[in-house]
Amino acid sequence: MAGGGNAIRGSRVGAGPMGEAERGEAAPRQAVTYFCSNDHRSVVAFSVEATVPESWDCPKCGLPASMDSDNPPPAPKIEPYKTHLAYVKERRSDKEAADILDEALQLLRSRRKSGDLIF
Numbered sequence: 001m002a003g004g005g006n007a008i009r010g011s012r013v014g015a016g017p018m019g020e021a022e023r024g025e026a027a028p029r030q031a032v033t034y035f036c037s038n039d040h041r042s043v044v045a046f047s048v049e050a051t052v053p054e055s056w057d058c059p060k061c062g063l064p065a066s067m068d069s070d071n072p073p074p075a076p077k078i079e080p081y082k083t084h085l086a087y088v089k090e091r092r093s094d095k096e097a098a099d100i101l102d103e104a105l106q107l108l109r110s111r112r113k114s115g116d117l118i119f
C-alpha cells in the first residue's frame with residue numbers, strides 16, 4: 001500500500017498536469033464574471049461547451065452572485081435558528097399541542113402506574 005503511494009508521487013516529478021495543458025490538450029475555456037451584493041467580483045472559468053449558470057455562489061462570501069453587475073441577487077434572509085418546539089408550534093394549533101401534551105402526560109402516568117421505567 002505505502003509503496004504504491006510513493007510510486008504515484010514519484011511519477012509526478014517533472015511531468016505535472018500544467019505541462020500537458022500548455023500543449024493545448026485542455027478544453028477551451030471561457031471566463032465568466034459574477035457579481036454578488038457585497039460588491040465582490042468573481043471570475044469563474046467554464047469549458048466553452050458547458051452551460052454557464054446564471055448565478056453562482058460567491059467564493060468570497062457565499063452569497064448568490066449573478067452576471068449582471070448592476071443588479072446582483074439580494075442576499076437571502078437568514079432565518080433565525082428555530083427550536084424543535086417552535087416548529088411544533090408553527091405546524092400545530094395550540095389546541096392540538098395541548099392535546100398532544102395531554103396524551104403524553106396520560107401515557108406517562110399510565111406507564112408509571114404499571115411500573116415501567118421510562119427514562
Ligand SMILES: [Zn+2]
Pocket residue numbers: 036037038039040058059060061062063
Ligand atoms: Zn461576495
